[in-house]
Amino acid sequence: MPESTPSAPPLSAPQKGLRKLGLLRPIDLALHLPLRYEDETRVVRLVDVRDGDLAQIEGVVSACEVVQRGQRQLLVTLDDGSDTCTLRFFSFYPSQQKALAVGKRVRARGEIRGGFLGRQMMHPTIKAADGPLPKGLTPIYPTVAGLPQAYLRRVVQGALGQAELADTVAPEHLAGIGLQPAWTLRQTLLFLHNPAPDVALATLEDHSHPAWQRLKAEELLAQQLSQLQARRARADLRAPVLKTSPLQAKGDPPLPERLLAALPFALTAAQRRVSEEIARDLALAAPMHRLLQGDVGSGKTVVAALAGAICIDAGWQCALMAPTEILAEQHFRKLIGWLEPLGVKTAWLTGSQKAKERRAMLALIASGEAALVVGTHAIIQDRVEFRNLALAIVDEQHRFGVAQRLALRSKLNEGRQEPHLLMMTATPIPRTLAMSYYADLDVSTIDQLPPGRTPVVTRVVSDARRDEVIERIRAQIVQGRQAYWVCPLIEESEALDLVNATQTHAQLSAALPSVMIGLLHSRMPVAEKKAVMALFANGQMGVLVSTTVIEVGVDVANASLMVIEHAERFGLSQLHQLRGRVGRGAAASACVLLFSTGDGPRLGEAARERLKAMVQTHDGFEIARRDLEIRGPGEFLGARQSGAALLRFADLAADSALLAWARRLAPLLLDRHPLQAQQHITRWLGGKLEYLKA
Ligand code: ADP
Ligand code: MG
Numbered sequence: 001m002p003e004s005t006p007s008a009p010p011l012s013a014p015q016k017g018l019r020k021l022g023l024l025r026p027i028d029l030a031l032h033l034p035l036r037y038e039d040e041t042r043v044v045r046l047v048d049v050r051d052g053d054l055a056q057i058e059g060v061v062s063a064c065e066v067v068q069r070g071q072r073q074l075l076v077t078l079d080d081g082s083d084t085c086t087l088r089f090f091s092f093y094p095s096q097q098k099a100l101a102v103g104k105r106v107r108a109r110g111e112i113r114g115g116f117l118g119r120q121m122m123h124p125t126i127k128a129a130d131g132p133l134p135k136g137l138t139p140i141y142p143t144v145a146g147l148p149q150a151y152l153r154r155v156v157q158g159a160l161g162q163a164e165l166a167d168t169v170a171p172e173h174l175a176g177i178g179l180q181p182a183w184t185l186r187q188t189l190l191f192l193h194n195p196a197p198d199v200a201l202a203t204l205e206d207h208s209h210p211a212w213q214r215l216k217a218e219e220l221l222a223q224q225l226s227q228l229q230a231r232r233a234r235a236d237l238r239a240p241v242l243k244t245s246p247l248q249a250k251g252d253p254p255l256p257e258r259l260l261a262a263l264p265f266a267l268t269a270a271q272r273r274v275s276e277e278i279a280r281d282l283a284l285a286a287p288m289h290r291l292l293q294g295d296v297g298s299g300k301t302v303v304a305a306l307a308g309a310i311c312i313d314a315g316w317q318c319a320l321m322a323p324t325e326i327l328a329e330q331h332f333r334k335l336i337g338w339l340e341p342l343g344v345k346t347a348w349l350t351g352s353q354k355a356k357e358r359r360a361m362l363a364l365i366a367s368g369e370a371a372l373v374v375g376t377h378a379i380i381q382d383r384v385e386f387r388n389l390a391l392a393i394v395d396e397q398h399r400f401g402v403a404q405r406l407a408l409r410s411k412l413n414e415g416r417q418e419p420h421l422l423m424m425t426a427t428p429i430p431r432t433l434a435m436s437y438y439a440d441l442d443v444s445t446i447d448q449l450p451p452g453r454t455p456v457v458t459r460v461v462s463d464a465r466r467d468e469v470i471e472r473i474r475a476q477i478v479q480g481r482q483a484y485w486v487c488p489l490i491e492e493s494e495a496l497d498l499v500n501a502t503q504t505h506a507q508l509s510a511a512l513p514s515v516m517i518g519l520l521h522s523r524m525p526v527a528e529k530k531a532v533m534a535l536f537a538n539g540q541m542g543v544l545v546s547t548t549v550i551e552v553g554v555d556v557a558n559a560s561l562m563v564i565e566h567a568e569r570f571g572l573s574q575l576h577q578l579r580g581r582v583g584r585g586a587a588a589s590a591c592v593l594l595f596s597t598g599d600g601p602r603l604g605e606a607a608r609e610r611l612k613a614m615v616q617t618h619d620g621f622e623i624a625r626r627d628l629e630i631r632g633p634g635e636f637l638g639a640r641q642s643g644a645a646l647l648r649f650a651d652l653a654a655d656s657a658l659l660a661w662a663r664r665l666a667p668l669l670l671d672r673h674p675l676q677a678q679q680h681i682t683r684w685l686g687g688k689l690e691y692l693k694a
Pocket of ligand 1: 265266267268271294295296297298299300301302426450451555584
């Protein structure tokens with residue numbers, strides 16, 4: 001008989017709520033801070049209240065009835081001796097009705113409205129008036145369904161007594177940013193959970209109060225410390241030293257030099273600079289973790305190829321991983337075109353490969369015969385064994401999670417060595433984010449486009465003028481150009497986007513009968529996708545209608561028009577990426593952002609901001625900065641947030657001075673007070689890390 005493991009008692013709803021919020025340790029609760037506060041310390045007399053006041057009143061219920069006046073509602077009359085007030089509830093539980101029975105003495109808190117039928121409060125908060133008034137402000141915590149404020153308040157208060165709250169930052173370090181060294185962390189937290197009623201509430205709510213400054217500084221410090229620690233831990237790891245040697249077997253120049261000589265163009269100054277940064281890292285015996293960022297079309301692929309050439313020249317294998325098969329294939333073709341003539345053997349690995357082909361590729365990779373491996377996630381699967389992988393390049397890194405990066409790193413198991421990692425992104429990371437969330441990486445930036453590009457003219461056009469847009473496509477085709485038409489991916493329903501794209505495809509086919517019009521959607525088999533892409537890439541297909549915004553890296557220089565339907569539904573970075581598909585050749589290119597207001601009279605605020613930003617700027621960094629402003633870091637970071645706990649309190653834009661302080665202090669603390677540093681990291685991030693593993 002298998003032994004049955006005793007199962008833990010089921011969690012109560014509030015316990016589940018705590019777990020959902022990641023509030024496991026006393027310190028997690030102590031650091032779970034109020035969103036705002038309510039002042040329940042005073043009761044006012046009804047005769048003294050003015051219309052519109054937010055007030056707490058106390059009195060005896062003199063009437064309580066459920067009436068049907070258009071809508072079912074509970075009407076309660078409260079008499080405080082000075083006057084009466086009607087409390088009105090449109091939704092209520094029997095328990096509430098009971099608590100408000102005639103004769104009960106209660107406190108009601110809400111906005112007083114003086115109507116023609118007398119004073120009233122809509123949906124006030126009700127408490128039994130059975131104890132003294134609270135002495136401090138009442139904290140309101142962020143919570144989830146099933147976890148009531150009262151329960152949360154109780155456990156937080158309890159945790160404040162249990163949590164280890166000794167200061168980890170010495171007073172002299174706090175003085176540097178004008179923080180009150182007289183306040184300990186314990187006092188800071190006690191204050192924020194139970195502020196005195198005379199505090200200026202606004203300074204608590206906008207987090208400008210010194211106690212909040214102190215806390216945000218600590219939070220940023222924890223982030224900097226953990227990233228610095230990760231960076232130092234990496235410096236202790238070994239990686240193959242990748243250098244080109246001038247002594248080649250056949251007396252040829254080194255591979256990178258031959259690649260450069262064979263390219264049909266010269267590198268831009270920015271490409272040269274970042275290539276040198278990468279080459280310097282590769283020549284070190286510790287693994288590189290470098291992020292290569294550059295706007296769409298800035299030419300990251302050739303920089304990746306050069307890094308690969310250094311690696312291969314030194315006798316090691318290089319892998320390039322892309323998030324989709326189409327992107328991977330595009331890289332594959334480009335790299336083969338560049339490197340195979342120079343004698344580099346390449347392998348190709350994807351999920352949709354036939355078993356036989358795949359086996360052949362795996363053999364090439366395992367034997368080391370293939371020096372360059374290009375593919376999708378298939379590359380990091382367990383069965384894929386490299387002979388000697390020394391450099392892993394990840395395109396569009398934000399589409400890959402931490403787990404996948406770790407898997408790549410584990411592909412070299414020789415004597416505690418790890419491969420070098422080069423991550424590429426076309427979504428530039430704003431400076432503040434780079435300094436905080438990405439502080440564990442080195443960043444190289446291509447801040448210049450190859451010469452000869454003409455800027456893309458961007459227009460925002462109402463969907464009502466669709467016909468004019470179709471005419472524009474016709475004009476482009478007559479000139480021998482091609483166009484993209486992108487339909488939005490509707491996440492709740494793949495079927496719906498298909499309908500949308502299919503309709504657009506039919507409409508365009510009818511309007512432009514002599515033009516080949518293709519359709520690419522997310523659920524098509526890969527082989528079909530590839531066939532469609534091939535027709536578009538070789539110029540036979542005039543228009544490509546697509547829902548797969550995924551394939552952002554496609555490179556068809558002859559395409560000069562990008563139409564984005566329902567542009568209001570796309571994120572700013574996505575729009576920018578899509579626009580980057582055109583304007584790759586010398587021809588004048590355009591991007592049309594079609595919008596539809598749906599049933600409403602006008603677009604929402606955020607959507608309008610996004611479209612406006614697209615017209616105003618082409619600069620990927622500016623776009624990224626605005627995107628961060630509109631969306632906040634949570635969404636911006638995407639997959640990365642699963643690995644790095646998000647900042648809860650600090651605001652990168654508002655708190656840049658605190659961030660700078662934390663950056664300065666982190667190395668000092670790690671060097672001189674390693675124990676406190678560790679304690680600080682565990683305090684702030686420990687619970688979250690364990691929680692993520694669970
Ligand atoms: P991205 O950074 O978006 O990945 P790509 O690497 O796809 O950009 O490059 C965009 C296009 O520009 C490609 O066709 C590429 O061959 C070309 N290109 C890259 N570098 C240069 C350069 N220095 N001069 C001219 N064209 C270049
Ligand atoms: Mg690219």
